[in-house]
Amino acid sequence: MDWTRGHTIGRGSTAAVSVAMSRCSGEIFAVKSTELSRSEFLQKEQKILSTLNSPYIVGYKGYDVTRENNKDMFNLMMEYMPDGTLTNQIREQGTRTGNEQMIRYYTKQIVQGLDYLHSKGILHRDIKGHNILLCETGAKIADFGCARSIDQVKWNGGTPMFMAPEVARGEEQGFAADIWALGCTIIEMATGASPWTDSTNPASLLYHIAFSGQKPEIPGFLSSQARDFVSKCLRRDPKQRWSAKQLFKHPFFEESNSYDKINEEFITSSPTSILDQGIWSSAEESETVDDSRQTISSMDSPLQRLRELEMQSGKPDWLQLEITV
Numbered sequence: 001m002d003w004t005r006g007h008t009i010g011r012g013s014t015a016a017v018s019v020a021m022s023r024c025s026g027e028i029f030a031v032k033s034t035e036l037s038r039s040e041f042l043q044k045e046q047k048i049l050s051t052l053n054s055p056y057i058v059g060y061k062g063y064d065v066t067r068e069n070n071k072d073m074f075n076l077m078m079e080y081m082p083d084g085t086l087t088n089q090i091r092e093q094g095t096r097t098g099n100e101q102m103i104r105y106y107t108k109q110i111v112q113g114l115d116y117l118h119s120k121g122i123l124h125r126d127i128k129g130h131n132i133l134l135c136e137t138g139a140k141i142a143d144f145g146c147a148r149s150i151d152q153v154k155w156n157g158g159t160p161m162f163m164a165p166e167v168a169r170g171e172e173q174g175f176a177a178d179i180w181a182l183g184c185t186i187i188e189m190a191t192g193a194s195p196w197t198d199s200t201n202p203a204s205l206l207y208h209i210a211f212s213g214q215k216p217e218i219p220g221f222l223s224s225q226a227r228d229f230v231s232k233c234l235r236r237d238p239k240q241r242w243s244a245k246q247l248f249k250h251p252f253f254e255e256s257n258s259y260d261k262i263n264e265e266f267i268t269s270s271p272t273s274i275l276d277q278g279i280w281s282s283a284e285e286s287e288t289v290d291d292s293r294q295t296i297s298s299m300d301s302p303l304q305r306l307r308e309l310e311m312q313s314g315k316p317d318w319l320q321l322e323i324t325v
């Protein structure tokens with residue numbers, strides 16, 4: 001596809017994401033790019049995303065390699081999601097007791113996305129508000145940088161704050177770990193805060209998740225059905241946790257959920273047209289990618305690996321830190 005790069009709309013630890021436009025059709029899409037020589041993670045993401053097709057997963061549009069500013073760039077093209085991340089949406093809207101309708105609406109879509117992924121044997125391994133993107137039809141799961149096929153998971157990965165107890169202990173990482181992370185994400189939606197609020201550093205947080213026997217606190221202001229739903233996600237024993245398929249039938253979703261009502265009330269930040277924003281003027285800007293994500297490919301547990309990371313680079317940004325192999 002012949003396309004033009006627009007301005008940067010997001011930066012992760014491994015790649016920069018820009019808006020882009022097809023020169024032939026004028027179609028707008030998002031492109032996640034990094035230098036070809038450092039594109040191992042992005043290529044893994046591309047391979048997984050290319051096998052997926054669901055209204056609840058960010059759409060795959062192809063990949064290519066371009067030469068920009070004397071560098072070969074690997075580009076993953078995706079559906080453009082104009083309304084940003086769920087985390088940003090929560091921050092913009094603020095939290096309030098009345099937001100359960102929004103929680104139900106987005107949660108239902110994330111559950112459908114997870115059910116689809118799991119039915120294809122794929123673990124996302126990094127479900128959190130930051131990796132749920134929004135558009136006019138609601139929420140879609142994005143960022144497959146940590147995702148793996150169930151038969152290829154050699155070791156555990158993810159973000160400590162959203163990590164299931166069995167993952168923190170370095171045991172199996174199955175579909176149930178995504179469900180735990182979903183429970184944490186619902187708490188994030190309800191409170192606007194992290195699911196674990198009293199931990200001060202990642203190693204003690206992981207230790208706490210792994211061995212304390214505790215769970216994140218489920219907000220008391222949620223309805224009993226919502227609290228029951230979250231409790232089914234946050235069972236410490238992964239075998240007792242409900243699957244995405246079971247959760248989809250939970251009474252929490254029984255109440256009808258009008259998209260128009262939700263959209264009017266909660267999605268207010270969408271630009272009228274991204275072409276109005278003058279984005280194409282910056283198309284020639286060079287994008288420097290924050291490539292500070294550090295990965296350790298040893299067979300250590302997440303806790304051991306975290307200690308290695310801390311020793312190598314001082315304290316990482318542990319709220320967002322991903323541990324990947």
Ligand SMILES: Nc1ncnc2c1ncn2[C@@H]1O[C@H](COP(=O)(O)OP(=O)(O)OP(=O)(O)O)[C@@H](O)[C@H]1O
Binds near residue numbers: 009011015078130131
């Ligand atoms: N398809 C998209 N449409 C619109 N914005 C996007 C899209 N994909 C990513 N973004 C933006 O770019 C940001 C970074 O993307 P992404 O999380 O996929 O990168 P990453 O390098 O894997 O980041 P992380 O370090 O969080 O894993 C997102 O938080 C979001 O703001």
